[in-house]
Amino acid sequence: MNIIRKASSTILRPQFNFQKVILFPGDGIGPEISKAVIDIFDAAKVPIDWEFHEIHKKRVTEQGDLITEETLKQVKALKYALKGPFETPIGKGYRSINVTLRKRLQLFANVRPCKSIKGVKTPYPGVDVVTIRENTEGEYSGLEHEVVPGVVENLKIVSYNACQNIAQYAFEYARANNRKQVVACHKAGVMKQGDGLFLKVCDDVAKNYPEIQFNEEQIDTMAFKLANDPTKIDVMVMPNLYGDIVSDLCAGLIGGLGLTASGNIGKDCEVYEAVHGTAPDIAGKNLANPTALLLSGIMMLKAMKLNDQAQRIENATYSVLEEAKYLTGDLGGKSTTTDYTKAIIDKL
Amino acid sequence: MKNCVRQAFRSNSTLRGAWSQNYLQRPGEGQLKNVTVLPGDGIGPEITRSVMQVFDALHVPIKFDVLDNFNFDNDEQRSLLKKNECILLGVMTEKNQKYTDNYRFYKYLDLYANITFAFSVEGIKQRHNNTDIVVIRENTEGEYSGVEHEVYPGVVESIKVTTKQASLRIAEYAFEFAHLSGRKKVTAVHKANIMKLVDGLFLSAHREVAQKYPFIKYEEMIIDNCCMQLVKNPTQFDVMVMPNLYGSIVQNVVAGITGGVGMAAGASIGRDHALFSQGCRHTGRDIAGKNIVNPSALLVSSSLLLRHLGLPNFADQICSAVQETIQDRKLKTKDIGGKASTEQFTKEVIKCLGK
Numbered sequence: 001m002n003i004i005r006k007a008s009s010t011i012l013r014p015q016f017n018f019q020k021v022i023l024f025p026g027d028g029i030g031p032e033i034s035k036a037v038i039d040i041f042d043a044a045k046v047p048i049d050w051e052f053h054e055i056h057k058k059r060v061t062e063q064g065d066l067i068t069e070e071t072l073k074q075v076k077a078l079k080y081a082l083k084g085p086f087e088t089p090i091g092k093g094y095r096s097i098n099v100t101l102r103k104r105l106q107l108f109a110n111v112r113p114c115k116s117i118k119g120v121k122t123p124y125p126g127v128d129v130v131t132i133r134e135n136t137e138g139e140y141s142g143l144e145h146e147v148v149p150g151v152v153e154n155l156k157i158v159s160y161n162a163c164q165n166i167a168q169y170a171f172e173y174a175r176a177n178n179r180k181q182v183v184a185c186h187k188a189g190v191m192k193q194g195d196g197l198f199l200k201v202c203d204d205v206a207k208n209y210p211e212i213q214f215n216e217e218q219i220d221t222m223a224f225k226l227a228n229d230p231t232k233i234d235v236m237v238m239p240n241l242y243g244d245i246v247s248d249l250c251a252g253l254i255g256g257l258g259l260t261a262s263g264n265i266g267k268d269c270e271v272y273e274a275v276h277g278t279a280p281d282i283a284g285k286n287l288a289n290p291t292a293l294l295l296s297g298i299m300m301l302k303a304m305k306l307n308d309q310a311q312r313i314e315n316a317t318y319s320v321l322e323e324a325k326y327l328t329g330d331l332g333g334k335s336t337t338t339d340y341t342k343a344i345i346d347k348l
Numbered sequence: 349m350k351n352c353v354r355q356a357f358r359s360n361s362t363l364r365g366a367w368s369q370n371y372l373q374r375p376g377e378g379q380l381k382n383v384t385v386l387p388g389d390g391i392g393p394e395i396t397r398s399v400m401q402v403f404d405a406l407h408v409p410i411k412f413d414v415l416d417n418f419n420f421d422n423d424e425q426r427s428l429l430k431k432n433e434c435i436l437l438g439v440m441t442e443k444n445q446k447y448t449d450n451y452r453f454y455k456y457l458d459l460y461a462n463i464t465f466a467f468s469v470e471g472i473k474q475r476h477n478n479t480d481i482v483v484i485r486e487n488t489e490g491e492y493s494g495v496e497h498e499v500y501p502g503v504v505e506s507i508k509v510t511t512k513q514a515s516l517r518i519a520e521y522a523f524e525f526a527h528l529s530g531r532k533k534v535t536a537v538h539k540a541n542i543m544k545l546v547d548g549l550f551l552s553a554h555r556e557v558a559q560k561y562p563f564i565k566y567e568e569m570i571i572d573n574c575c576m577q578l579v580k581n582p583t584q585f586d587v588m589v590m591p592n593l594y595g596s597i598v599q600n601v602v603a604g605i606t607g608g609v610g611m612a613a614g615a616s617i618g619r620d621h622a623l624f625s626q627g628c629r630h631t632g633r634d635i636a637g638k639n640i641v642n643p644s645a646l647l648v649s650s651s652l653l654l655r656h657l658g659l660p661n662f663a664d665q666i667c668s669a670v671q672e673t674i675q676d677r678k679l680k681t682k683d684i685g686g687k688a689s690t691e692q693f694t695k696e697v698i699k700c701l702g703k
Contacts, residue, residue: 123475124579139508144545150512154546156491160502187593189447193496194506218447220600224628227579227604241539245572245597252576 019304022075023050026084028278033290034084036341037297040316043345046301046309051078055086055097064095065104072104076268080304082297083273087280101271102135107264108162109169110135110243112275113299114250117259119322120331124253126231131250132173133243134166135264140240158194158239163201169265170202170237171209181213182206185222185238185246198239219246226250251275258330261295263303270303272296282329286336289328291317294344316347371660378409381657384428384435385414391632391641392438398643398694399436399650402669405698408654408662412436419443420453429457430621434653437625438646439632450629451492451592457623459616460514461521462487462595464627465648466602466612471675472684474606479582481602483627484525485595486518486550487616492592510546510591515553521617522554522589523561533565534558537574537590537598550591575601596629603628610642610683613649624653639689642681644670647697669700 025034041048053071060068075081086097101107110133116125143155167184174182184202186195199216206214217225219242225233226246230253236246251260257276264271274293282288294317301310320326326343327333335343385400387393400412413432419425420442429435435457440450454462462485468477495507519536526534536554540547551568558566569577571594577584578601590598603612612627626645635641647670651663673679673696680686681693688696 122580139539140542142542144543146545150549152510152545152549154508154510154543156506156508158504158506187447187491187596189445190451190492190494190593191496191506193498193504197504220596220628221630223575223597224600224604224609224630227601228608241593242597244539245575245594248572249575249579249601252579256576256580 018047018049019080020049020051020078021300021304022071022078022081023052024055024081024083024086025052026055026274026278027087028085028280028283029288030084030086030278032284032286032288032337033274033293034082036290036337037082037294039341040294040313040344040348041297041309044309044313044316044348046306046313063100065100066095066097067100067104075101075105075271079269080300081269081271082293082300083271084293085274085276085278087278102264105264105266105269105271106136107266107269107271108134108136108165109265110247111173111263111265111299112247112250113261114247114254116254117318117321119318119324119327120255120259122253122255124230127250127253129226129230129233129250129253130173130177130179130235131243131247132166132170132235132237133247134162134237134239135243136240137162138240140244156191156194156241158197160197160201163198164205166237167202167205170235171205171212174212174235175209179212179235181215181234182209183222183233183236184214184216185219185236185242186216187219187242189218195239202237222246223249226253255331257292258289259291259295261292261299263296263299270300272300272303286338287329288337289330290337290341291321312348313344316344319347320344371658373658377658380409380411381434382411382413382432383653383657384432385412386418386429386435386437386440387414387416388418388438388440389631389633390439390441390636392440394438394636394639394641394690395626395643395646396436396438398690399646401694402647402666402698402701403650403662405701406662406665408659410657420450420456426456433621434657435621435623436646436650436653437623439626439629441631451488451494454487454616457616457618457621458488459618459621459623460486460488461518461617462599462614463525463617464599464602464612464614465652466599466606466627469607469611469671469674471671471678472607472611472680476582476605479585479602479606481582481585481606482525482529482531482587483595483599483602484518484522484587484589485599486514486589486591487595488592489514490546490592508543508546508593510549512549512553515550516557518589519554519557522587523557523564526564526587527561531564531587533567533586534561535574535585535588536566536568537571537588537594538568539571539594540568541570547591554589571597574598578602578605600628607644608642608683609645610681611644611648613645613652615649615652622653622656624649624656639691640682641690642683643690643694644674644681644684665701666697669697672700673697 113130116127139156141157188195326335387396464483467480493509538547609628614627616623654663
């Protein structure tokens with residue numbers, strides 16, 4: 001029996017090297033939407049073996065992390081992870097899960113593509129922007145102190161290395177995805193040295209990519225353009241805080257966090273995630289919308305060079321959304337998670 | 349009146365009874381008042397000229413002290429700024445700088461509350477309707493402290509400073525404004541989940557002041573969620589108050605969701621001075637001198653100036669005239685979907701005055 005199984009496993013699947021990928025299902029609606037993604041990927045015959053990992057409710061390291069060392073090591077070893085929404089317990093002593101992953105795995109770039117989805121009506125049709133955000137330093141360095149009572153300082157750190165990494169990534173991304181333009185967003189008029197350094201590095205890196213148009217724009221003018229006419233904007237690269245704001249703004253343009261994919265990229269590994277909340281009020285009721293996690297999973301497949309499967313799943317998903325026959329409650333429909341999932345599987 | 353500026357746009361101009369067109373002045377209030385005018389650069393001179401022409405047509409009792417070629421670094425010129433209480437500003441830039449924000453200018457006059465009015469204007473194609481937002485931005489500290497240094501080669505530190513004093517006074521201004529304008533809600537925008545101390549201090553000041561205004565609803569919102577909500581559902585917002593950098597971003601977002609930078613009026617208020625300008629600090633270098641800039645933002649802002657000086661009737665007339673030009677005469681400048689030049693637009697506004 002064993003010999004047959006062994007023989008069949010080598011004969012039946014000689015070219016399907018199933019790749020192991022870490023999955024953090026998450027809290028609240030996390031498990032349901034993760035199952036939806038697994039089912040869809042299975043139906044599309046994606047050669048992935050999911051390795052489930054949990055995030056703990058009690059802190060497991062001195063820094064207040066909720067993820068074990070073994071898990072972090074494993075993410076680095078397997079290279080790719082997909083993550084559902086998490087609740088960070090409130091209170092002192094806990095480091096936010098996103099901060100842990102980012103710092104421990106050195107995920108220096110956050111990529112959020114936002115494309116208008118046919119079938120999801122928003123006041124902003126025709127959006128196709130990508131926000132590339134520096135993910136490790138800037139205003140989020142966590143360095144604050146009270147100088148004298150009533151006066152507080154926050155230090156924004158800008159380093160040449162981090163700017164180099166993010167600028168390089170942005171242009172590589174643009175080149176790999178056939179994007180025409182990269183805009184660096186900054187506030188160098190006010191933060192002449194800090195954002196000035198960022199701009200200079202972007203400028204230098206741009207010279208190596210002559211086929212890509214490089215522009216710079218102040219963050220407030222960029223915010224105006226995004227709110228006014230986002231159809232003319234392509235790829236944007238920016239420091240941490242502006243990236244946080246702009247990526248959520250862009251999510252709002254296409255219909256919200258429930259439809260937005262997101263990827264955190266490091267030199268050793270990549271973590272793709274759903275950026276919406278855990279929605280505890282609908283958890284376990286088969287009502288959740290798995291689109292955000294699904295689109296993030298598709299982003300991951302493309303990064304893993306499984307482009308065929310990625311395209312098929314993407315086409316099926318957009319087709320179901322456009323038809324608008326099976327939409328979950330948050331998009332104005334009445335379908336359950338399983339109905340929506342089945343509709344996508346049927347389209348594969 | 350919920351928003352006297354917006355209301356004036358579709359005012360009951362036929363009801364002369366109790367409207368602010370009848371304003372019982374103290375004897376002598378109609379005397380000439382001096383207002384400093386700083387045309388500045390870029391589109392500044394064109395829009396200030398437009399305002400002065402409209403004021404002229406209305407015989408407004410204001411004498412303009414125009415400061416052309418203003419150079420902030422010149423001590424003598426700088427001290428002239430403090431001469432009058434009210435200043436009308438076109439566009440101020442720093443000489444030889446590609447990007448400027450003039451925070452030194454605002455700090456010098458201690459104009460600590462920077463306000464932008466953004467509301468849906470009928471007659472202009474907008475993505476959202478029924479928006480009526482006032483953004484109040486702390487204008488003197490925060491990320492704009494200008495304190496930076498290179499720690500060692502390749503690593504720069506920029507320091508964001510927040511003080512309790514500045515946070516308290518901007519909170520006071522915001523709630524006082526909401527109270528006196530009949531507004532229902534104040535939203536404090538922050539990032540205190542990450543910047544726990546600086547934005548935490550900002551929030552605690554607001555919570556303190558909110559308690560003195562129990563009839564005004566107070567809520568807090570994180571800046572990234574706030575921007576998302578603004579483009580998805582802006583009608584939920586009323587008055588918004590925030591630190592300097594977020595203010596700069598949100599001012600532009602609200603302008604983007606309503607009539608654009610050509611329509612958003614603004615002011616910067618301090619204890620001793622009041623400055624009236626466009627709501628967003630865009631220099632408009634690319635359209636300067638081409639006679640295509642939209643003077644509406646500064647015209648509406650000048651109506652705020654008139655109200656500030658106790659001249660509400662003229663304020664109403666200007667707002668009504670701008671509304672009529674855009675909505676009824678359908679004469680619009682390029683930024684709001686038309687073809688009229690600045691001069692044509694201004695002439696039409698003048699024709700609509702007094703109706």
